[in-house]
Every structure is written in C-alpha cells, then in structure tokens.
Amino acid sequence: MPKNLLRIEFDNGEHLDVLPNLFDTRNFERAMRNNRQWGELRDNGMRLQAFRGWSAASRLGLIELTWEQFYEDPHTPVLSVSPAPEDETEDDDGLEVDGLGEDTLTDQPTTS
Template identity: 45%
Template structure:
C-alpha cells in the first residue's frame, strides 16, 4: 500500500505537503467520539483528510493553529488535496513498445 500524502493550500497560496499517519486517523476518530454533534464517521467524509492534514501539521510542529483556525477565518486552509504520485509504473513503461516501427516485418 502506498503512503498517502496531502497538500494543504492556504489563503496566501502557501502550499505545505504532509504525510498523515495512523496516529492522525485515530485522532480523527477520537475527536468524533468526543464531539457527538459532529455525527458519525460516515457523515464526516469531507472532514477526514483536512483533519488528518491539520493533525499531521500539529504533530510535526509545523503549525499552532487550532482546528477552528485551520478551517475558518483569515488563517483557514482553502484546500486539502491528495497528492498522486505520477511516476510511471512497470505497466506503463512498455506502453509505447512497437509504436512507430515498421509493420509486417518477418521475425527470424
């Protein structure tokens, strides 16, 4: 399984990349249990990655923002996106194999 990385974009266009861990996901679940007004895990799909990103920032001491500051007001993040690794896989390395070559040539 690949490690998921998240990119946080702030209002001033600053971008910060973080790598959430299991600790950040468990912190989200703990916070849900402590705040029943947030609802169930299923009803919080939109909050999951922003919370994991924020907690990863806090855990790595890259921010002192509270959750409320991270999600609203002048200090709020405007986006949290999953960073997709665009490196080619073994399957794509041979995608151009045979293109541009001569056709109908005998093999010996």
C-alpha cells in the first residue's frame, strides 16, 4: 500500500482511499497564495492534508464537492481525512512472491 494514501471518511460510513500526487500539492500551494488569510504553511497542516485528499478525489472524479463544501461548510459530509490504515497482510514493499525461497536452505553445515 502506498505510504501517502489518504482515507476520506464520510458521515454515511463510506470512505475513499486516494493517492495525492504532485499536482494536488501544487494546487494547495496555489490556493494558499490566493487565500492569504489562511496564514502560513506551518499553521495549516490539517488543511494541507484535507486539501490534498479533496484535490485527488476531485481529480479522479470520485467526488463532486467543492472545496468549500468539503472543508469550509459546517454541514460537510466529510468526517475526516487521514492516512489510510496499513494493511497488515501485505509486506512493506508489496513485493512478496508466492513460493519464492521455499526450497532455500536456512542453515548450511560448515566444515573446516
């Protein structure tokens, strides 16, 4: 599972997992420049994560909410945007191959 995967949870119990890319981060930087009242980047960690999730979901056509509906509206259907949970059944790199290494000897006798 990609390390940067974000999970968007909705109030109806559904969720979306999205993978933001450079375009989504660039969109956030552009929005920050256009909305100086947001303040500095260091004060916008939660907004950055939410924006990247919203931008990725919008780019992929998974949601039709505007940014204001997604984040600014007190009646938003979005409960949270957070890193997607790690799948415990996958190995770290996702590179496990069934059967690979099954016949490999683990302890080989050494003679001197």
